[in-house]
Amino acid sequence: MEKMFWVTEKPISVTDVMDKVVRREAGAVSTFTGIVREFTKGKKTLYLEYQAYIPMAEKKLAEIGREIEEKWTDTETAIAHRIGRLDISEVAVAIAVSTPHRKDAFEASSYAIERIKEIVPIWKKEHWEDGTMWLGDQKEQVSYQESIPKKEEM
Amino acid sequence: MVHVLFFAELQEALGKEKITVQAAGLTIQELKEKYLQEYNLPNIDQAMVAVNEEYAPESVQLQEGDTVAFIPPVSGG
Numbered sequence: 001m002e003k004m005f006w007v008t009e010k011p012i013s014v015t016d017v018m019d020k021v022v023r024r025e026a027g028a029v030s031t032f033t034g035i036v037r038e039f040t041k042g043k044k045t046l047y048l049e050y051q052a053y054i055p056m057a058e059k060k061l062a063e064i065g066r067e068i069e070e071k072w073t074d075t076e077t078a079i080a081h082r083i084g085r086l087d088i089s090e091v092a093v094a095i096a097v098s099t100p101h102r103k104d105a106f107e108a109s110s111y112a113i114e115r116i117k118e119i120v121p122i123w124k125k126e127h128w129e130d131g132t133m134w135l136g137d138q139k140e141q142v143s144y145q146e147s148i149p150k151k152e153e154m
Numbered sequence: 155m156v157h158v159l160f161f162a163e164l165q166e167a168l169g170k171e172k173i174t175v176q177a178a179g180l181t182i183q184e185l186k187e188k189y190l191q192e193y194n195l196p197n198i199d200q201a202m203v204a205v206n207e208e209y210a211p212e213s214v215q216l217q218e219g220d221t222v223a224f225i226p227p228v229s230g231g
Contacts, residue, residue, distance in 0.1 A: 034231050050230070053161055053223055056207040057230075081230060093231050113231055121204070121223070122230030123162035134163040136200075136227035 004077065005061035007052045007122070009084045017094040020078035026098035030105035032113050034093040036086045046127045050083040050092065053121040057081065060120040064112050068097060071111070072104040079112060081122055092124075156185070156216050159223040160195075167195050182212040182222065201226045 004020055014033050021029055036048050065077040076098045086092055093116065097108040116122070125134045156177035160168050177185045182203050190198065201224040203210055209225075216222065 051162055051165075052230070053159065053204075053207075053225065056204060056223065059207055116231045117228065119209075119228070120230050121161065121225050121228055123226065124229040125162070134166070134226070135229040 005058050005065060005079050007054045007057050007081050007083055009082070012080045012082050012091045012094050014091065014094045017078050017080050018096040021076040021096045021098035023076060023098060025074060025100060026076070027100050028102040028105040029096055029098045030109040032095040032109045033091055034113065036088050036090050036092055038088045043128060045088065046129060047088065048086045048092070049125040049127065050086065051123050051125070052081065052083045057121050061116070063119070064115045067115065068108045068111060072099060072108050075099050075104065075108055077108070077112065083122070155218065157221045158185070159221065161223070162226045164195055164198060164201060164224050164226055168193055177216050178218040180216055182210070182214060182216070185216065185222065197226060198224060
């Protein structure tokens, strides 16, 4: 079976990700696309560099798909995440969730991007005009004092 | 042998992606004390740990052939 959850160095086509979840039982597909932002609080980004622990990242993306299946009825999920060097406005992540009705699709795709930021081993390095930095936790509400995610994060 | 993987800032601090050590029978905590203290890895205690691609506590006892990964706070998306 072709992959529904993958990490790639190649540009992501949102349509390709969406096509993977289109099916006759679905009345809605919600897609979320994360793209590279040029300005963050006035600071100019030149480009981003993403790195992944690829086999584990693909497993964790699939785990998010299973969590969505448990939380909402009759869902199909596909997620692609890009790694390597990404220029401004390029697609970093694309999520598609199909469901019979729209409300579940909206909620589940929103859930998926939040979970990516919690459990999927992918990192982003900012390249600015005056330096670089690997970014840490962007949700700023997760404690990494413990070396294992809290139960609800696993 | 146990393979130990590093990512993001830890990989840059170490200067390589991977080391291989005689750590079968040790816990993650013991592996850090025995093999990683010689390196300057400032944020390693903030990293999560995975063993064979699944998050694991530092108390887990390593087995021959395991792959350990130190996972700094993630920032995908």
